[in-house]
Amino acid sequence: MKSLAELEAIRNKAKGSVNLRKDDHAVRVVVGMATCGIAAGARPVMAAIMEEVAKRNLEHVAVTQTGCIGVCRLEPIVEVMVPGEEKVTYVKVDPKKAAEIVSEHIVNGRIVTKYTIGAAE
Amino acid sequence: MREIALHILDIVQNSIVANATRIEVIITEESDADKLTVVIRDNGCGMSKEFLEKVIDPFTTKRTTRKVGLGIPLYKMAAENTGGSFDIQSEEGKGTVVTAVFGYSHIDRQPLGDIAGTMLGLFTSYEEVDFLFRHKVNEKKFEVDTTQLKNVLGDVSFQVPEVYMWLSEYLKEGEEELNQ
Numbered sequence: 001m002k003s004l005a006e007l008e009a010i011r012n013k014a015k016g017s018v019n020l021r022k023d024d025h026a027v028r029v030v031v032g033m034a035t036c037g038i039a040a041g042a043r044p045v046m047a048a049i050m051e052e053v054a055k056r057n058l059e060h061v062a063v064t065q066t067g068c069i070g071v072c073r074l075e076p077i078v079e080v081m082v083p084g085e086e087k088v089t090y091v092k093v094d095p096k097k098a099a100e101i102v103s104e105h106i107v108n109g110r111i112v113t114k115y116t117i118g119a120a121e
Numbered sequence: 122m123r124e125i126a127l128h129i130l131d132i133v134q135n136s137i138v139a140n141a142t143r144i145e146v147i148i149t150e151e152s153d154a155d156k157l158t159v160v161i162r163d164n165g166c167g168m169s170k171e172f173l174e175k176v177i178d179p180f181t182t183k184r185t186t187r188k189v190g191l192g193i194p195l196y197k198m199a200a201e202n203t204g205g206s207f208d209i210q211s212e213e214g215k216g217t218v219v220t221a222v223f224g225y226s227h228i229d230r231q232p233l234g235d236i237a238g239t240m241l242g243l244f245t246s247y248e249e250v251d252f253l254f255r256h257k258v259n260e261k262k263f264e265v266d267t268t269q270l271k272n273v274l275g276d277v278s279f280q281v282p283e284v285y286m287w288l289s290e291y292l293k294e295g296e297e298e299l300n301q
Contacts (some may be wrong), residue, residue, distance in 0.1 A: 001294055001298075002287060002290050002291040002294055004269070004270075004273055006287065007270065007273050007274065007284070007287055007291075008273050010277075010281075010283045010284055010287055011273060011274050011275060011277045011284070013283065014277045014281045014283060014284065015275070015277060033130065033134060033242075033246075034131070034134060034192075035131050035191050035192040035195065038122065038127050038130055038131050039122055039127070043127065043130060043235070043238060043239060043242060044238075046242050046246075047238055047241070047242065050241075050242075050245065050280075050285060053280075053282070054282035054283075054285045054286055055282075057282050058282075059281070059282070062280060063245070063246070063280065064246050065134075065242065065246040065247075067134060067138065
């Protein structure tokens with residue numbers, strides 16, 4: 001069973017490293033999590049992104065949720081904001097595509113054009 | 122929605138939009154009473170009497186992108202379809218309490234679903250909000266208060282990979298134990 005003592009040990013280890021998420025240079029990933037997004041499967045998408053980010057130890061990535069982005073028929077929607085670059089909107093994302101977006105776009109810096117809203121429309 | 126946990130995720134977003142700083146999610150499963158009760162309580166901005174009366178109507182929403190809001194109507198229907206009940210109490214400036222009661226053994230009751238994943242997503246996405254999650258299954262209880270976790274973590278974020286993995290396991294284990 002996981003214990004709070006274990007959490008404390010993790011904190012002591014992590015405390016030394018600066019929390020890069022809070023600064024302006026962080027990559028932001030936003031998942032649409034309104035009724036439409038949730039019904040279309042946004043929760044496992046968000047979990048897949050978080051897991052991929054954790055697995056790869058990407059400390060400069062902040063993952064958050066937002067409400068309805070406005071194109072419910074294309075949910076689940078994921079927006080990726082890299083500082084200094086234009087926002088990229090991915091549509092009809094599933095957990096597999098989400099992991100690919102993290103590795104290709106965030107790690108390798110290559111936008112996964114085939115999943116973008118531009119490709120879907 | 123396929124799971125009650127997804128309704129919970131959806132309704133909690135309303136609390137977030139209402140600028141709540143503390144949100145409680147309390148799930149009580151009682152097989153003797155044949156009931157599953159979900160209480161979501163927040164200290165957000167609350168709703169006026171007039172808005173509260175209309176909020177069950179799908180054509181009522183505070184959203185500006187569209188003119189319909191289905192979160193509450195879907196949740197209410199899911200509860201009532203199982204012979205249960207649905208209630209919202211709200212006071213402006215104080216907060217809102219949404220209570221849904223489901224018929225536990227009713228054939229149309231959705232499974233609770235991945236509540237551990239739901240809470241994990243909420244805890245990590247809205248770190249500035251304090252969450253109390255309490256899940257009772259008959260005599261067994263699992264409870265997580267994020268203020269306690271934050272006391273341990275200090276300014277270390279839930280999104281730090283090791284912390285996230287710990288929290289994920291902690292929630293999963295707690296839920297598994299309830300269902301053993």
